Amino acid sequence: MSERVIQGRRGGLISLGAADALWVGLTGESAVPTAAAAFTCSPADARAGYVLLGVRVVAAVKAGGGQWDVAEAEVRRAAAELNAVEVDHRDLVRIGPFRGVLKQERDEGTLLRWRRRIAREMQEPSYPGRTAQDDGDRLPHLAGIDWRRMLVEQTQGREAGSWWLPRPVVRVLDAAEHAERQWLQTVRQPSQAVTEPPSSHRQAQAADGPETTSADGSATTLRLYNGELQGQLYSVLSRKPGISGKVAGWICAVCRAAPAAVLDHCHEHGYVRAPVCHSCNTQERPDHLYSNDVRVAGHYTRLFDTDAADWLVHWHRCSGCRARTTLPLPHLAAWTAHIACRPLRPTHRAIRGSRGRKPCGVLRVSWTGSQNTPRSCLLTVTVDFCPSGEHRLLARVPYREAVEQFRTWLAETAPAVAAVAGPDRLDGLPARSRPVIADTSGEGLALF
Template identity: 80%
Template sequence: MSERVIPGGGGGLISLGAADALWAGLTAGSAVPTASAPFTCFPADARLGYVLLGGRLVATATAADGGRWSVSEADVRRAAVELNAVEVDRRDLVRIGPFRGALKQEHQEGTLLRWRQHIARELQEPARGRAARRPFHLAGLDWRRVLVEQSHGRDMRSWSLPRSVVRLLDAAGHAERKWLQAVQQGSGTVMEPPSPRRQTQAADGRQATNTDCPTTALRLYNGELKGQLYSVLSRKPGISGKVAGWICAVCRTAPATVLDHCHEHGYVRAPVCHSCNTQERPDHLYSNDIRVAGHYTRLFDTHVADWLPHWHRCSGCRARTTLPLPHLAAWTAHTACRPLRPTHRRGSRGRTPCGVLRVSWTGNQNAPRSCLLTVTVDFCPAGEHHVLARVPYQEAAERFRSWLAQTAPAVAAEAGPDRLDDLPARSRPVIADTSGEGLALF
């Protein structure tokens, strides 16, 4: 017998079957594909005390006599409203694996922790074993419908998800982690939703979670880690828990999960979310070769006020008034050489930029006089454009300083060669390792 839900009903407790039907109806038009029966299908387990929906954690409750499990209708509706507001750009992808190294087993109970490993474990199984495995959803999302699999040569492949979906899963994982930490500690408050230990007695005798209990907000990052070396700080006990207490220093909307740092100088920049940590990485990368994809418009144009101060949190970049070599190369191709990029007439659409920009370099930043950036155009429709410019490293750095002074005067004012405290005498060479989780070039 199917469950019935009254549209726009009250905010009382409803059964898990009714919650499944409500979720399906409310998210039918969502840009993020949702899974059917997120409250009753694997890996959801009401006995854990919660179910994940999008970026939210919805508490479950049971009757005092151990009867059927229920959830708050209002919580389900709030989760649906938040999910429906999410926009999905299927071209803005974040690589989620596979990453080098063996998959680790879970050491903590939960349905979403290490969600990247859940996906990797399924996709790396042989087709026969995958068919035998029960299909699972992640936080009520049907991730398979937006997963992009790419091949890189004969035996290499990678998987990506839209950035907005990654943000949702990271937010759900953060909420779950805070919940489980509170349960293990047996006391304290959590961010979203409240601890399951704080419950109130409903009128019908069932235990209902009090959704209005105090919460602990994430802290804004105010430069507490300024000038510290990542190689030292990352080894300190408890640093991951400390990072999780901050909000992302770039987007200032998602919980921080990692410490972003400058791979050229080794200094910590700030705690950021996984999405922002991958934002600056190119979609195509060799040891000294970058495809200048469309996401650089965000880094150097639309969201430049966020990224320039973030990059210059590194003491080395700030003192040199420049960017790490890969970032400087991308900026040179995308911004400094923009007027040089030819266009082609394309029917009634007018003129469009030619091909795909790419920038490569010889030498490295340790020998700036011998370092040369070469900006080229790949895939020209007419086959007539190749090398656009060859820019010496020192010239590129000078152009960037002038642009920085016009674009972000406050950032430029904090930079300069007189601020050399604790700066390494010699920057480390830039070495790419695109098979690693960190993508060492960035």
């Protein structure tokens, strides 16, 4: 198919229509569904000088007769990168809606800002008599990805639903947004572009981090985070001019696979942890946050089991948590339910002829008091949605006991993290941690 669509190419360039066909042909078996008109339908606009395709910025060239062309090789590279993405449809990230109105920014131009675009599209009221011509104004794709086929909408009774996308897709869109921002910065300020010569292309990628594409087609390398912001208060650092641009220059300190987008910080002590991508910034949040308890869902398996070492290092980048060898109260509560109370969780026989047994219901942990009054703080672990309705309360664990259990588990699970923690590093820490005040609106989830 690819040989057919590139007929009549000039110097490796193909028309936008041919690029559309090539993109669909190359990504037909990709785990991420792609759009049929990635180059010719909104929000793609070749007149801006480029088209976003997955995580790659593909330059557009104006040929004779006012026709826009793109490099065939760049389309193939973008397709190969997207085909390598693996998708777990059970691992979802909430992308909205969040409190507040999403406003159109003055300088938005062609910038992806995919969360805002999806929010505007989903919040647009549908009306009777909508025609096919009206649908032409709707947002069909983002960076060549057919996001509608991946979007999951969950409803909560009479309340408005929430929107979710698979985590790998969120990371691809975040990387695309970052690549576009870097491209535009390079075009506007060519003298400040940081590029790597072709000879050092592979060495730079291995030594520093993943690449984004710059205006001249060369690669821009992200920096690894090495604790440059350690010990700084988020309330002070977040107000400094240019901090967002500095954050965008790092690779995510947790997954080390996507560009950083935000500064994650400990809401209990106020210290900056590290720059992270949007996906990792949402991963530690619970499925539902109540006034004083959290629901412990399946994604905690990754936080406390498969990827525990990475997350423990990240959480203990906070000076307060590291000095006290503990976690913020909501994290500690989730750990207590998922790890310390694991032997107490009952199981039920799997239904419909499946073999084995499955854990009962969904864990939920609540607390009375706070970390500021450890003697009176009590964690209560319960089971929601028990199939038989017989299981409710699993355990009541005093806060101090939970802390001691966590310290023992930390020393066994991540000895390197435990070795640098301890009570001798309390200098400069606030005398009292912040009170735990939950934000139940869903925007930011202040405890996390």
